[in-house]
Structure formats: C-alpha cells, structure tokens
Amino acid sequence: MSTYDELEIGLHRLDEGTYQIELRYTRADSAGETTPQRGQAQFDCPALLELLEDPQAYGEMLAEQLFKDAAIRLEYLRVKTAVEARNKLLRLRLLVGRSAEELHALRWELLHDPETKSALATSERVIFSRFMTSQDLRDIELRSRASLHALVAVAAPSDLTEYGMADVDCDGEVARARANLAGIHVDVLGQSEPLTLDRLVAAVRTNVDVLYLVCHGNLPKTKEPQLYLQRPDGSTDVVAGARLAERLKELPQPPRLMVLASCHSAGTGKASAAPNSLAFRAALAPRLADAGVPAIVAMQGRISMNTVEKAMPLFFSELLKDGQIDRAMAVARGAVRDERDCWVPALFLRLRGGRLWYEGFGEGEKDFEKWDAILASIKERRVTPILGSGCVEHLYGDSRSTARRLATEAKFALSPQQRDDLPQVSQYYRVKQDVKTLRSTLKKLHRQAIRERHPTAVAELKEDAGLSKHVEAAVESLWRDEKYAEPHRVLASLPCRMYITTNQDDLLSLALKRADKDPQELVCKFRDKTAVAEPESPTIKRPLVFHMLGQFKDDDSLVLTQDDYFDFLIGVSREKHIPMKVDAATVQSSVLFLGFDINDWSFRVLFRRLKSLGGQDLLADNTHLMVQIEPDEQGNIAPEQARRYLSEYFTDQRLSKMSIFWGTARDFLRELHRRLQGVTLPSDEDSGNDY
Secondary structure, three states, X not given: OOOEEEEEEEEEEEEOOEEXXXXXXXXXXXXXXXXXXXXXXXXXXXXXXXXXXXXXXXXXXXXXHHOOOHHHHHHHHHHHHHXXXXXXXXXXXXXXXXXXXXXXXXXXXXXEOOOOOOEOOOOOOEEEEEEOOOOOOOOOOOEEHHHOEEEEEEOOOOOHHHHOOOOOOHHHHHHHHHHHOOOOEEEEEOOOOOOOHHHHHHHHXXXXXXXXXXXXXXXXXXXXXXXXXXXXXXXXXXXXXXXXHHHHHOOOOOOOEEEEOOOOOOOOOOHHHOOOOOOHHHHHHHHHHHOOOOEEEEEOOOOOHHHHHHHHHHHHHHHHHHOEHHHHHHHHHHHOOOOOOOOOEEEEEOOOOOEOEEOOOOOOOOOOOOHHHHHHHHHOOOEEEEEOHHHHHHHHOOHHHHHHHHHHHHOOOOOHHHHHOHHHXXXXXXXXOOHHHHHHHHHHHHHHHHHHHOOOOOOOOOOOOOHHHHHHHHHHHHXXXXXXXXXXXXXXXXXXXXXXXXXXXXXHHHHHHHOOOOOEEEEOOOOOOOOOOOOOOOOOOOOEEEEOOOEOOEHHHOOOOHHHHHHHHHHHHHOOOOOHHHHHHHHHOEEEEEOOOOOOHHHHHHHHHHHHOOOHHHHOOOOEEEEEOOOOOOOOOOHHHHHHHHHHHHHHOOOOOEEEEEOOHHHHHHHHHHHOOOOOOOOOOOOOOOO
C-alpha cells in the first residue's frame, strides 16, 4: 500500500500582489479527494529579499506569508496531524499556476513548517516538488531501470566573453556529469563537435531518458529564457527557450528527466534573487513541462561545487533505487541542508506519482528468472507471440490515450473513470453516431497521433493520406535506426511459424517482409456464417499472421466496441472462425502475451479462449509469459497488493507456468534481442514439431 498522502498547494493570481491559495488533500488509502480549502495570500518580496543571506529566516517568513490566512493554516495543520496519526509520509506539491509564474522566483525550497519552524524540503517524511501542468496529451511511458540512457550535452561557445560570460570547461563539466550519473549508461555531446540545437534534438530522438544539459543562459526583460548553444562553427547561438521546448515537443517521446545544470547564473548572477524577474532555469522549466518533459531539475542560481558534488551523485543513486524522483531529491537536499545554497536545486514535476522508472524484470527479483526457458522455446521453434496494443504505443500511443481522444470527439458524458476504456468509449460513440463514423474517426485519431509523434517521418504525407501509409512511413524511420529495438522488427527475426495479433494494422507483416519472409495473413471474420478456411502449414520462412480482432483494411472484421467483443465470443464459439492450426499453436507452444494489460478486453477474451481449449495437459508443459507494466501509485490505491494479485491470478487459473515480466513489450523484446546476439536460430530445414 502507498505510504504517501498527498497535499497540493495551488497558487493563482487574483490581482496585483494577491493570490488565491487552494489546498487539496488526498489520502493514500482513498481514491477520492477531500473538499479543497481556499484562501488568499500576499507575498512581501522586498522583505524576503532582505533575508537572502539568512535561509532560516527566509523560510520562516515565506511560511508566514503562505499560511497567513487562518483557514489555510488550520487546514494545513489538520492534514499534518492526520498524516502523522496514521504514520504516513506526505507528498507536498506546490502548483504555481500560469497566471502566477512570477512566484517561481521565490525560494520555495526553503519553505518551513509554520508550526515547528523546521525545513520541509529537506525532510524525507515530506517530499516536496513544484508541480507543473501540461497541455501535452501523450502518456508517459515508464521504462525499466536496466535500460536507462543518459545524454550529457555541454555547450562551450568560443566567443562567450563577447556576451560577458566566462568560458565553459567542457571536459570538466563532462567529468562531473559522468560522476553524478554513475550507474546509468552515458553518451556525450559537445566535446568533439559544437552543441547545435539540431544536433541536440537529433541525439535526444534516440530515446534518451535523462538529458543533462550544461550551458549558459539568460533571461532578458522579455522574460523569455534564452540558452547559449553553438553554431556549427563553434560560436554562440542564442536560442529561445520556447524554441527548444517546441523541438522537444515534436519528438515521439521527450526525455523523462532534464537536468538544467547551467554552469553560471543568468546575466549578472542575481537573476534568482530578484522578486520581479524569474531565474533563467526556473523560467525555462514550465516551458519544458508543457512540451511534455515529465521532470526537470533546475539550478535556480549560483551553486557551489561542494554542494553539487554532495547532492547530485546522491540524487541519482537514490533515484536508481526505485525511480521515485521527489523522494530522491528530498534525500539529496537533506544531505546539503547546512549549505547556504541548498535551495538551488529545484524539482519541477508533472507526474503525480513521482515515479520515472521501475525496478524492472522478474517477479520481485532484479532479473527475470525464466530467460532460459523462453530462449529454449525459441530455439526449439515452439513459441507463439500474441501482440497487444502495447506493441504499437511508440507509434500512436496506448489504448488509454486513444480512448481519451475519442472521448473528447464523442463529448463523452458517462463516468470520468470510463474515459480510459476504449471499448466503452467506442460503444458510446457508435450509439451517438454510427459504426462507419466510429471506424473512420479511430483511423483519423491514429493518423493524428502518428503525425504528433513522428512529424519528420510523415512530413511528406498529406494529413488525409491513409492510415497504412502513415504507419509505414513512421515505422520505416524507426527501422533505419539500428539501435532502436522496434518490437515488430525483433519479432520478425524470431524463428516463429505463427503470430497472433490483436492489433489491426499491417506492421507485423511489413516487418516479416523486411526480414525476407513471406507471411500468410488471415483475418478472423467472426460475423461470417461460414467457417474459415484452413491455411497451408506455416513455416519459419512463410509464417502465419492471424488477426484475431480484425484488420483496418477489412472494416467488417474490426472488434472495437463492447458489443463487438461479446459478438466475437459468441461468433467464435458457434462457428469455426479460428483455424485449428491457430488453436494448436496456442496449446502446443510457449505463448508470449506482449503489450497487454491484464484488464484489457482483448487479453481477457484471448485468455478465456485459451483456457477453454482442449489439451490443457499440453498447455501445462510449456512456459508462458505475460509482459505486464508494474502497478504504480497513479493507477492503483495499493500498488504492492495489485502486483501480488496479478502474480496470484494465473495460479488461480491453474496456469502455474504463466510467468510475469514486469515491464513493457519493448523492454522485454530489447532484452530478448540482446540475449539472442550470436545465437544460431533454427531454420525451416531444422527438425521440429509441427502444429
């Protein structure tokens, strides 16, 4: 069960100098929120400025001004008492609204408890962050800790003295960054060639998790932050922060964490002290969050090397333990609590759960225990991958994001919790419109998602070009990158004679053709009254791709709504819509469920059918795999209990050989691809059982 209760303090401008405060409290063991408490506050910036050299006094005065409203102070103390009485920890989020961005200039990391006068941001019992909102609708794909990739980018222009700034020690900054990032794979940009904006964006496009950016910056009177990057000749290129944010927003996925480790305060070095002017990095962070970056660590002003060397390596080492970034920052800031610049590292976060990545493989262990069994099944040609929507998330998002987009189109009027359920929302839209409009709208939403995630790849396509053309253009751009373990390309390299997919695109067949194979395609037409024709015996060179839930190029085969799923179950039970060879493959081989959530309609339908087939003794002879994203605090009241439930579910279904790989389909297939390097895989000429 989660140990964190949550308190969000929202600040919004009412008029010049006056702000509305809104406190929202959520208990860890409750899915609901209490009624928010509202009040007002005024901040005396000149008085705070006089206390810049006295962190204790500054923090106490900031608390007095924030909690001056009696109702707000009483609510905070009530929440604090409730949390302590239940022996919980508190996640304290400061939400500075867009109307009040000037408040980011205050040193909130020095905030004290109004009653005990103790610092809040250095306590591990109260984890503090500046919470950000974003207009970016993309889901944040959690990654396994084992596959994290960091990029250290250093801009050291040759003419900085002309801008009144000191030269950047590129080699020194890289060495310090590597020390800070110990335990994470690191690439470096800026040492051997100038750090231009185009080079930076191109490097981030290769799926960077942590971008550690070292550069000078400035905040002119326009209050638009500027970065001092480089031109191709090494001279200074002043890049607007909004331009960098826009380029990151265009990427399929922005970095999960950006560290703005600027080597010098903006301008005169006093920007962070001025009450009417935002520090360069504090001004840039909201723009990056709005572009979709989930977490930003920004140095708000001058910071001593002593503080950096103490805090940052500890921050990353703690972060690697559980991916809980706000907890890691609390530990790091606590280690430098006695330093006068302990407030300088600020965490800007748009993740309510505060988690950037998860521990990864296996069932409670650091590594997945069933690799030998899975690899043996592959070598013996007795493995059948079954693909779910998680295998195409990198192209047009997962089913939840599609459901929310469709809910907006449909003006969905049912429960907000149902907006993530694609069959439910599709059912609603079909009733409000008709089935043809539903099908065309879903295709349009997929095209739009691809254009947002892969703008460069589809730049030459018109917006109304077919979905198949968009899919092919996007995936071809990914396949050109040899380092990118695109799921379908990895699957196509396996010696499989049978693939089952619940996705309605042609990606798998495209990947197989690219791997010099000649796939047979067969679609389950559950609405037909006649039985399906049996395909020719599949081989490694000529495998069968069975579209269980339909294909976009055959509208009448699509399973989209709740009614479609029920009709599918009825149809396949009455007529022989699924070839015997497909059923035989699922019983006689190791089944890999890739890209499913246990609550997906598609998984539930397929799993129940698998359980209904004959030959259960054969089913029990093989190791089967479910690739499942680990439950987190955002989607589950009690993540640990949810994880235990998922592990017990398959045992209860008498399928003790079903193992769970905690991660994404890409995590699993990337690791599988790595383990198969140098392994000779069987061909059609090798002996093996037939279906």
